[in-house]
Amino acid sequence: MEPCRLECDINDILDKLLNKGLALNADLIISVAGIPLLGVNLRAAIAGMETMLEYGMMEAWDKNTREWYTKEFAGRMAAPLVKGEEAIIRTFGSIWSSQGIISTWKPGFLYLTNNRLFLWRKEPPEMLFEVSLNKIERLMVKKENHFEKGREELYLQFDCGEVARIHVSNVTELEQTIKMTVGKELENRIVIPSEPTPLPEGEEIIREENLWYQFPAQGILGETSRPGRLCLTNKRLFWVSRVGNQKMFEVPLDKVTGANVKAHVLAPGIKAEDKVLNVAYDGGRALFCGKVEKLCEMESAIQEIFLKPLVPSIVMKT
Amino acid sequence: MSEAELARETEVTQGRYVYCIASCADELSLDNMGIEHAEVYTVSHKDIAAVVHACQSQPYESRDENKVKEWILSHNNVIDKASERFGTVLPFSFDAIVKGDDAAVKDWLSKGYEKLRQELERLRDRAEYTVQIFCDPNRLTDKIVGENQGLRELKEKIEKMPKRAGYLLQRKFELQVKDAYNVMRGKLAEEFASKMKEHVEEVKVEEKASHVPESYKDKKLIAAFSCLVHKEKVKRLGDALGEINSQEGHAVRFTGPWAPFSFVKPGEI
Numbered sequence: 001m002e003p004c005r006l007e008c009d010i011n012d013i014l015d016k017l018l019n020k021g022l023a024l025n026a027d028l029i030i031s032v033a034g035i036p037l038l039g040v041n042l043r044a045a046i047a048g049m050e051t052m053l054e055y056g057m058m059e060a061w062d063k064n065t066r067e068w069y070t071k072e073f074a075g076r077m078a079a080p081l082v083k084g085e086e087a088i089i090r091t092f093g094s095i096w097s098s099q100g101i102i103s104t105w106k107p108g109f110l111y112l113t114n115n116r117l118f119l120w121r122k123e124p125p126e127m128l129f130e131v132s133l134n135k136i137e138r139l140m141v142k143k144e145n146h147f148e149k150g151r152e153e154l155y156l157q158f159d160c161g162e163v164a165r166i167h168v169s170n171v172t173e174l175e176q177t178i179k180m181t182v183g184k185e186l187e188n189r190i191v192i193p194s195e196p197t198p199l200p201e202g203e204e205i206i207r208e209e210n211l212w213y214q215f216p217a218q219g220i221l222g223e224t225s226r227p228g229r230l231c232l233t234n235k236r237l238f239w240v241s242r243v244g245n246q247k248m249f250e251v252p253l254d255k256v257t258g259a260n261v262k263a264h265v266l267a268p269g270i271k272a273e274d275k276v277l278n279v280a281y282d283g284g285r286a287l288f289c290g291k292v293e294k295l296c297e298m299e300s301a302i303q304e305i306f307l308k309p310l311v312p313s314i315v316m317k318t
Numbered sequence: 319m320s321e322a323e324l325a326r327e328t329e330v331t332q333g334r335y336v337y338c339i340a341s342c343a344d345e346l347s348l349d350n351m352g353i354e355h356a357e358v359y360t361v362s363h364k365d366i367a368a369v370v371h372a373c374q375s376q377p378y379e380s381r382d383e384n385k386v387k388e389w390i391l392s393h394n395n396v397i398d399k400a401s402e403r404f405g406t407v408l409p410f411s412f413d414a415i416v417k418g419d420d421a422a423v424k425d426w427l428s429k430g431y432e433k434l435r436q437e438l439e440r441l442r443d444r445a446e447y448t449v450q451i452f453c454d455p456n457r458l459t460d461k462i463v464g465e466n467q468g469l470r471e472l473k474e475k476i477e478k479m480p481k482r483a484g485y486l487l488q489r490k491f492e493l494q495v496k497d498a499y500n501v502m503r504g505k506l507a508e509e510f511a512s513k514m515k516e517h518v519e520e521v522k523v524e525e526k527a528s529h530v531p532e533s534y535k536d537k538k539l540i541a542a543f544s545c546l547v548h549k550e551k552v553k554r555l556g557d558a559l560g561e562i563n564s565q566e567g568h569a570v571r572f573t574g575p576w577a578p579f580s581f582v583k584p585g586e587i
Binding site for chain 1: 339387390391393394408409410411412414447448531552556557559560563570572573574575576577579580582
């Protein structure tokens with residue numbers, strides 16, 4: 001068969017002349033940056049969207065979209081500052097919120113102004129926390145555990161007695177600035193209500209570890225692992241849940257009959273190879289899991305109290 | 319305005335619209351066949367020349383599509399005429415304009431001389447041809463179904479069912495045929511390429527949906543290629559394509575010769 005050029009129409013030629021062939025180097029050419037309009041129309045007809053964008057065809061659309069976006073969100077994004085109010089610190093921060101069974105950090109932008117301290121979330125817009133500076137009575141920086149690491153957090157107590165817990169990246173700066181802005185002496189001792197009641201006189205903590213407690217079945221709930229803190233004092237062994245700081249397990253030391261770390265414990269949610277701390281006491285046993293080093297530390301701390309290692313006499317339920 | 323400033327001004331406002339680079343040592347006038355009947359001429363450096371016309375240093379642009387099409391046809395016409403006269407040329411894209419006058423063009427040619435010379439040498443006596451291979455869609459489906467037992471069984475099942483009940487299965491069948499078609503298309507394209515291979519210097523599969531003329535609209539485009547072919551091998555390529563064309567349900571569209579638009583390297587000079 002013979003090649004033919006007769007039946008070729010303009011489209012074949014356009015395809016080659018617009019999309020192929022040599023192009024000039026940028027410093028020689030005049031038409032590239034200026035975007036030849038023709039190129040736009042024709043190229044668009046042939047090449048579609050990608051080329052349109054490349055040749056700036058959607059610029060107007062892009063501009064409109066940006067304008068719309070700015071307009072649409074302008075009202076929402078601006079922090080609600082009152083007239084005459086001036087932001088002194090504006091930083092990313094979060095506030096501890098504990099309501100019912102939900103306890104969480106709520107993030108937003110923390111503003112310290114000449115008469116308010118507030119945490120503003122842009123999207124969806126919400127005032128997460130707001131207080132007038134003259135209501136702040138006490139201020140305290142405290143080191144807290146945060147995902148196994150210590151970090152500083154700021155506690156504020158207001159004249160109504162309420163306590164707020166705030167975290168920002170530079171807590172000290174925030175504390176100092178609040179002190180300066182408030183312009184009055186602030187006490188720096190706050191009793192944190194959510195903390196467990198302090199230990200009675202004569203009792204002291206020997207060892208404390210973050211461990212999971214195998215919580216016994218209750219009602220329709222089966223056994224569950226819950227996060228919290230296992231405390232060994234010179235009087236008792238108790239475990240406090242991370243949620244709500246409730247004491248859910250407590251045994252006086254004289255009732256404890258033994259503790260050891262072992263694997264192959266049959267319990268729901270625990271794998272056969274996982275090591276658990278097994279505490280035996282008069283009337284039952286309790287299982288704790290977590291990092292092996294922590295389990296072992298706790299084990300030896302308990303055993304030390306009895307001066308000699310105890311072999312727990314536990315008959316495992318199967 | 320001082321003389322120097324005036325000179326700079328004219329230099330900036332002058333441009334040279336470039337059609338192509340050809341093997342030509344002389345400075346010739348090629349008639350008023352350029353865009354908007356501009357006088358086309360050659361600007362040479364040693365044995366190569368740029369085919370240009372003098373213009374303002376601003377791109378050709380218009381909202382009138384017909385006008386632009388006319389420009390493009392003129393551009394292509396100049397390339398064809400230059401190819402006839404000088405042999406294979408290096409074609410430029412539409413609207414490539416060198417800033418400055420003939421001296422600027424000469425300067426540019428001298429800087430790119432080695433590269434351009436090499437390209438002209440490489441493409442000498444060769445031209446670009448476009449090959450599009452079409453297939454009758456019904457025949458293709460039959461072929462796909464015939465080769466695939468699963469699809470065959472599905473089809474039989476559908477045919478036995480009442481029309482409405484078979485609807486979902488019919489959709490499933492169509493989707494599977496489509497998948498199978500894409501696989502087959504790849505295979506066929508390879509098969510065709512291997513048939514053409516010995517007759518072409520280079521072949522490029524055109525991945526982008528290329529233009530399909532009206533007369534082929536009822537057929538399915540299976541593969542499109544741009545081929546760089548030596549002038550002595552065009553007949554043999556044509557014979558190979560003729561064979562494909564004569565297969566039942568197949569149609570081949572074979573166009574050319576074109577200047578080597580798809581094969582000039584590098585993209586920028």
